[in-house]
Amino acid sequence: MSSTSVRTRSAVDGRSMSGNDIKTLMLASLGGALEYYDFIVAVFFTKLLATVFFPPDTPEWLAQLEVFCIFAAGYLVRPIGGIFFAHFGDRIGRKKMFALSLFLMAAPTLVIGMLPGYGLVGLAAPLLFLLCRVLQGLSVGGEVPGAWIFCAEHVRRDRIGLACGLLMSGLCTGILLGALSAKFLIGNLDAEALKTWGWRIPFIAGGVFGLISVYLRRYLQETPVFEALRAKREADARLPLSVVLTQHRKALIFGLLSTWVFSGIFVLYFLYSPTFFQTQFHLGAKEVFTNNSWSIFGLIVGSTTAGWLADKIGGGRAYAIGSVGMLVVTTALFVALRNNSGAVWPLYIIGGFVIGTITLGPYIIVKSFPAEVRFTGFALSYNIAYALFGGTAPAIASFLVGKQGITMAPAWYIGALCVLGVLIGLVWKAPNHDDAELQH
Numbered sequence: 139m140s141s142t143s144v145r146t147r148s149a150v151d152g153r154s155m156s157g158n159d160i161k162t163l164m165l166a167s168l169g170g171a172l173e174y175y176d177f178i179v180a181v182f183f184t185k186l187l188a189t190v191f192f193p194p195d196t197p198e199w200l201a202q203l204e205v206f207c208i209f210a211a212g213y214l215v216r217p218i219g220g221i222f223f224a225h226f227g228d229r230i231g232r233k234k235m236f237a238l239s240l241f242l243m244a245a246p247t248l249v250i251g252m253l254p255g256y257g258l259v260g261l262a263a264p265l266l267f268l269l270c271r272v273l274q275g276l277s278v279g280g281e282v283p284g285a286w287i288f289c290a291e292h293v294r295r296d297r298i299g300l301a302c303g304l305l306m307s308g309l310c311t312g313i314l315l316g317a318l319s320a321k322f323l324i325g326n327l328d329a330e331a332l333k334t335w336g337w338r339i340p341f342i343a344g345g346v347f348g349l350i351s352v353y354l355r356r357y358l359q360e361t362p363v364f365e366a367l368r369a370k371r372e373a374d375a376r377l378p379l380s381v382v383l384t385q386h387r388k389a390l391i392f393g394l395l396s397t398w399v400f401s402g403i404f405v406l407y408f409l410y411s412p413t414f415f416q417t418q419f420h421l422g423a424k425e426v427f428t429n430n431s432w433s434i435f436g437l438i439v440g441s442t443t444a445g446w447l448a449d450k451i452g453g454g455r456a457y458a459i460g461s462v463g464m465l466v467v468t469t470a471l472f473v474a475l476r477n478n479s480g481a482v483w484p485l486y487i488i489g490g491f492v493i494g495t496i497t498l499g500p501y502i503i504v505k506s507f508p509a510e511v512r513f514t515g516f517a518l519s520y521n522i523a524y525a526l527f528g529g530t531a532p533a534i535a536s537f538l539v540g541k542q543g544i545t546m547a548p549a550w551y552i553g554a555l556c557v558l559g560v561l562i563g564l565v566w567k568a569p570n571h572d573d574a575e576l577q578h
Contacts, residue, residue, distance in 0.1 A: 213529020303445020
């Protein structure tokens with residue numbers, strides 16, 4: 139029996155993971171953490187970047203909206219990058235695309251840290267910032283689907299939920315690093331130092347460490363499922379995209395809807411809320427970023443817990459129960475916020491934990507598509523929904539809150555997505571896609 143066959147059996151028949159599998163999960167999580175850090179860190183400096191890249195006489199709400207629009211641009215191009223990386227990921231292998239996507243994220247992040255501001259180059263400043271965000275969006279469109287698939291195809295079938303949860307915990311660690319860097323710099327530098335050079339440090343550091351992670355990924359092995367799939371698909375000339383669109387439309391719909399829940403709640407709760415709390419409720423920046431960091435830590439723990447629970451009671455059931463929990467806690471949070479209650483921060487942190495349920499969105503997608511088109515199906519559904527609903531959420535919320543005066547718009551949107559999560563959990567059933575069949 140070949141070594142490939144042995145590795146494949148260990149990944150799908152219920153035996154323990156090998157040392158290589160554990161190393162793969164660690165390296166994937168490390169790279170994913172740096173990728174998420176690179177892509178997300180800008181949102182924690184929204185108020186500051188608005189003053190760096192736009193004219194000083196721009197109204198505060200408009201400057202922040204413009205930064206959020208640039209932020210959204212990175213999401214809007216994700217489907218393009220996702221289709222590119224997924225096509226070759228399903229054709230020539232997960233590993234090669236996994237390394238390339240991380241490189242294309244790290245380099246623009248490094249460049250952002252060295253960009254001149256509006257005071258030096260005028261309109262070119264926001265345009266260069268936009269270009270870097272577009273490049274980052276193309277990259278993350280392939281990186282994030284690739285990471286979940288890479289991990290899911292290395293572990294036992296009854297541990298896919300836990301693998302997805304652990305990877306999400308790794309990704310969220312990158313977000314936590316972004317929040318902590320913002321908290322540290324804002325708390326230790328004066329306003330002039332922050333605007334002049336302080337904001338550049340997180341971007342330069344993220345770019346450098348991202349390039350180091352690219353080098354480390356050379357030690358990864360191709361997934362055993364893809365190795366077994368390679369020989370089987372040599373005679374299959376069909377484009378993976380056409381197969382997904384014609385034969386897996388139901389899986390595509392579930393992927394779009396679960397990513398809508400994932401992206402909308404995640405972006406509004408963890409990324410938009412620091413700006414929302416400061417501008418609408420006049421909470422101090424240091425206080426906001428401290429509790430945001432604790433809430434993200436809650437998400438890290440909650441993601442692993444949700445993945446473990448999915449393996450124990452089933453993904454759909456765990457998703458429905460978790461969505462009910464999200465609805466209850468986030469509703470209580472916004473009521474406390476409106477009433478200026480002392481329960482705001484405890485509820486915000488508990489909310490981070492229960493929102494770990496959104497990890498099961500990627501779990502549902504991985505389980506819904508067969509290995510032959512898994513990368514393409516995941517990338518297409520995940521990136522389209524994230525671009526339409528996740529990337530635009532801060533800009534829409536900023537407009538509704540700042541221009542239209544609908545202060546609790548984010549609360550209503552998050553509540554609606556929790557209800558959608560309950561419905562998905564009750565309706566979705568995992569198809570019988572058995573990767574073990576690839577051996578035969």
